[in-house]
Amino acid sequence: MSEMDDLRQRIARQAQRMKQAERDRPTLIGQTIYIGTLGLILVLPVVGGAYLGYWLDTMAQGYSVRWTIGLILAGVIVGAVNVYLFIRE
Numbered sequence: 001m002s003e004m005d006d007l008r009q010r011i012a013r014q015a016q017r018m019k020q021a022e023r024d025r026p027t028l029i030g031q032t033i034y035i036g037t038l039g040l041i042l043v044l045p046v047v048g049g050a051y052l053g054y055w056l057d058t059m060a061q062g063y064s065v066r067w068t069i070g071l072i073l074a075g076v077i078v079g080a081v082n083v084y085l086f087i088r089e
């Protein structure tokens with residue numbers, strides 16, 4: 001009889017875990033907010049770098065895109081690190 005009790009307990013625990021997993025499943029709104037946050041922390045440094053680079057290039061004499069390109073690339077790197085750290089958290 002003890003084998004049957006053990007089997008019932010294991011099945012009850014598995015059923016309880018399945019119910020808990022169903023309750024803890026992320027909702028559509030929660031997933032949307034998470035993806036939106038990832039997008040923002042990736043895009044904001046790139047856009048900020050582009051604007052700052054453009055402003056610095058307008059301060060220079062003649063035609064130059066050196067600062068713009070450099071700060072866009074720096075923004076991509078900073079954004080990628082931000083996304084990595086956010087996901088790891």
